[in-house]
Amino acid sequence: MYFESMAAALQMEGHGAFVWSAYLITLGAIVLILYAPRRREKRFLRQLEGQIRRSGGKVPGAAKEV
Amino acid sequence: MGAQPTPGGLLLEAEGLGLERGGRQLFSGIDLRVGQGDLVQIEGANGAGKTSLLRILAGLSRYGFSGAVSRHAPQLFLGHHSAVKGLLTPRENLAWHIAGEAEFSADEIDQALAAVGLYGYEDVPSHALSAGQHRRVNLARLYLSRAPLWLLDEPFTAIDRSGVADLEARLALHLAGGGSVLLTSHQLVAVPHPLLRLDLATGLLQ
Amino acid sequence: MGAQPTPGGLLLEAEGLGLERGGRQLFSGIDLRVGQGDLVQIEGANGAGKTSLLRILAGLSRYGFSGAVSRHAPQLFLGHHSAVKGLLTPRENLAWHIAGEAEFSADEIDQALAAVGLYGYEDVPSHALSAGQHRRVNLARLYLSRAPLWLLDEPFTAIDRSGVADLEARLALHLAGGGSVLLTSHQLVAVPHPLLRLDLATGLLQ
Amino acid sequence: MRVAGSAAFCARLLRRQLVLGLRRPVEIGNPLLFFAMVIALFPLGLGPAPDTLAAFAPGILWIVALLSNLLTSEGVFRSDFEDGSLEQLLLAPQPLYLSVLAYVLAQWLLTGFLLGLLSPLFALMLGLETGAIPALASSLLLGTAVLSLVGGIGAALTVGLRRGGMLISLLILPFYMPVLIFGSGAVQAALAGAPAGPYLALLGAMLCLAVALAPFAIAAGLRISVDA
Amino acid sequence: MRVAGSAAFCARLLRRQLVLGLRRPVEIGNPLLFFAMVIALFPLGLGPAPDTLAAFAPGILWIVALLSNLLTSEGVFRSDFEDGSLEQLLLAPQPLYLSVLAYVLAQWLLTGFLLGLLSPLFALMLGLETGAIPALASSLLLGTAVLSLVGGIGAALTVGLRRGGMLISLLILPFYMPVLIFGSGAVQAALAGAPAGPYLALLGAMLCLAVALAPFAIAAGLRISVDA
Amino acid sequence: MWSLFHKFGSPPWLYRLSGSILRWLLPITVIALVAGAVWGVLFTPPDFRQGNSYRIIYIHVPAAVVALAGYYVMAIAGAVSLIWRMKMADVAMRACAPIGAALTFIALVTGSIWGKPTWGTWWVWDARITSMLILFFLYLGVVALYEAYENKELAAKACAVLSLVGTVNIPIIYKSVDWWYSLHQPASIKFTGGTTIDPSMLYPLLLMIVAFYALFTCALLLNMRAEILQREQRTAWVRRLAAAGESD
């Protein structure tokens, strides 16, 4: 490691706030672009499953077999 | 669209048309063959899919339906919207009509306007016309067009009783001359000509 | 407009109404007294001036006519344009209706939508509705309104046959409850109730 | 069913207008993005030199506010006129003064208000001194409200004419000019170290006047337009 | 009755669009007055120092041209979509490529062309050196044509959405930016005594590209919009 | 070749394939991102001119590079969808826009944060920064257009047209912004030359660029999967999937 201590790594000779905030914002954005579609998919499947259960296990409106 | 009628006189063919909209199957398996002299009325309640079908047949809807349409003749399509510009006079509206079918002479246009009861209104800006007169400007195209196949979506909307009778006479003339008409209407169509009914619910032609 | 019916039950009075439009005298000397339970159909060809008259009676046209109108009761006016916003759903269109007549509960609105055959379409954006369904959204106000006097300009436009029958039943109910209706229509109105006809050409009520 | 009070009715109208402006949550971004883009045009047109940009920043932001108001004012009543909603509004029992205010308020929230809120960001991008930012934001918030009210008058008078667009600009631009002068004046005063207060007070006075009078003019304009 | 050739049809369309744009002779003045007023805003907003104004005149004139294009592009297909004319146009036997060009040409004639012709006047108002005026006028004439074509794409893609306004600006403003850069660059080059030729050549190349490709995109956009 | 092309057009096949790709690609991506970041932030020497603030480069440059490449991926998908009417290309195109916008956003924000210690200002109208801003607008335009259409099939066609127009324009935009900047020559501010970068700084940067490409791929596949399910919700295979209560 280039820095001697964790505190020095946080400080970065005064540039720490800039570097770390840049990395944090990036982390947030990355988590969002990976998590959002995942959540959309999960939620959609759960909703569809509920719909199927409500209609008595049948597969309503299933138009075509693939 | 220099399409020519097939030897058998077919103007329009559709096979296995199906449409789903907003999760509902509006119609499916509709087969349609329109020949010369055919008068077809598409029937169905509000929201049955009449307009959607007409737009597919005219070629305005190109995505989202199943089946195939083949057009063998020039068409005249009059939809729910009148394509009449309020800022232009009826005469200008017809002379510069955007359908680009043909170049009509001033005489032809005035005669067509007179035929739909707009004699004297040729030079009034169209937005100063009443609802029925506004639609009549568009319907004047029925007196100008040489297209053999007419697709009319509720042509009688907002037209008074004598106007409807005039229109029916015009349809009869067109049919007698070998043209054909596909129309939707919630009213009964009184044309002295065999009428085929297309029921959207069952997809059958009677 | 907290106007109240007069003791004699009069909802609307008009005296000597006359209108000239574009150099033509559309009508003149029209006297009209609409009382509770009256059903009046305004008759005339396209361009006769029916819409113009209704707009004068409703108070939307305030200049350029002769005569006087006095309104003694709240009115519900449905014109050629549907006042339905395509971007809003039918439910929103009614809940946030711009006429500001009253605050309707979600239940009342759903019932009204069901009554005009839009059950299941409550949350579809209105621009995705068919022409008839679009108009029905507006007509649902007939099931919500408490206004005693209705002014309806061609309410049956684009409505299918069973829809027209439903509407006629609604009109009959309203009339039986002491309300009154002034309408224009090019179709025959089949309401089991005495029908007064106002002929614009002659200005006479029959 | 309850009879609708004026306040409830106006709240409903406001909500309706806002929903029409932003059907989906994503759409809130549209006006913001629009401002960002128009502001980016200025460096591209005038050149990227930081000091001239900073000197022009108040004027640029104010001109963008004004133009975006011009661009959107035109449509305030347009679609309601075309689909018959306006007729119904005129027939409503509630006072037109208040309904018209609801329309203008919705339009302002989607343009001037958003721009005012975001103006610090844009000011930074143009290199405006941070000291002048409060004056900028508050002058924009006050001034754009005046613009929206005045713009509403033009919109009401021309909505029946089926061609609005240019005509409305001609009618209302002259009335926009005092707002522009005091608005950018406030920021320039702050930049020069003078107090921006007097300018803001003037803008506030103009706003009071506009709130008191413009709705009447708008209402009258709408009645005339619907009559035509 | 004669069958209409494509050229005759386009001429007719052009005439129709022009008449619609200028139903009354007064209205020819509207776009010009609009430019004049918006240009008058800049001295008010930026401060009237004559030398800075003159230095920024190219940028200002170009930004105004761009915004007025934005303002009018939106409406090119709007009313035709709403009243069903667009459906009829799509069904017309003539090639859509040409019809669409007629629309754009009409729009350009009423905005960019007029502005280009009158720009020397406005340039004088802003104190631009007379030597740069030919470069200004020709860059405006070329560049606004590109703007109109690109704006048409945005208009075609959004006309079916009933919410236009902001959205179309978002779509097309990024594409306007190169035109702005080269356009104002041409004038700045002329001001600096350098030849404006290369910039004008670039604008011309962009125009060729836009004429060749944009109508296809517009036509595709219209088909999609009418389908929706 | 054609059969593969057709297979790509088949939603269930693509859904399953993307599932198995993601199972190994996603962990690798995360590891590479973490490793590259830790390497770059903690184990490299500081730049002799900018000090430690240069460590932002390990996210700034990869985000910028991939954001630009993403636009071309989107446009290619758009072209495929328009020409061959392939539905899965629609899906891919739609998925590119928000990811590209997010990456552009990262580049802008990190660049802007970087600028404060280095240039003393959050923002300058530098050629590269300006063109990145325009790219951001382009991406958001596609997202906004897609969201504005009710019918998603048409939305995809409209966006395809827009992104194709964009591909013609992007080179023009970049060139023009370059010339614009050199015409005005403020010249007080310059990027540090990338060529003189020390190898010890370069390797983590290369790792991060690769990791960001992988990140883009993962996000693309994830988005496509969600979209495929929604589009195919009426088919039996999606229903079976939902009934089984799992997604992989």
Ligand code: HEM
């Ligand atoms: C908001 C602003 C910024 C944006 C949009 C931006 C954009 C970009 C882009 C697109 C690249 C990659 C170009 C390529 O590899 O061809 C890049 C590289 C780079 N940027 Fe930024 N940048 C921004 C701010 C900054 C700042 C403030 C710095 C600080 C000094 C900086 C330093 C660098 C460096 C050192 C490189 C790599 C050098 C090279 O490969 O030539 N950037 N930036």
Ligand SMILES: Nc1ncnc2c1ncn2[C@@H]1O[C@H](COP(=O)(O)OP(=O)(O)OP(=O)(O)O)[C@@H](O)[C@H]1O
């Ligand atoms: N753009 C759209 N998006 C989703 N659904 C639509 C759209 N347009 C129409 N629909 C639906 O398709 C159905 C059929 O509409 P269509 O306009 O074809 O009916 P129609 O038979 O012509 O009815 P009408 O008699 O009222 O004119 C309607 O239920 C409507 O809700």
Ligand SMILES: Nc1ncnc2c1ncn2[C@@H]1O[C@H](COP(=O)(O)OP(=O)(O)OP(=O)(O)O)[C@@H](O)[C@H]1O
């Ligand atoms: N704004 C206007 N300016 C001038 N004349 C007008 C204007 N609006 C309507 N008119 C004229 O007034 C006459 C009556 O129009 P109105 O709309 O009242 O007719 P209507 O009886 O409702 O017809 P329809 O059955 O077609 O709806 C028409 O001849 C029309 O030309």
Ligand SMILES: [Mg+2]
């Ligand atoms: Mg229909």
Ligand SMILES: [Mg+2]
């Ligand atoms: Mg009428």
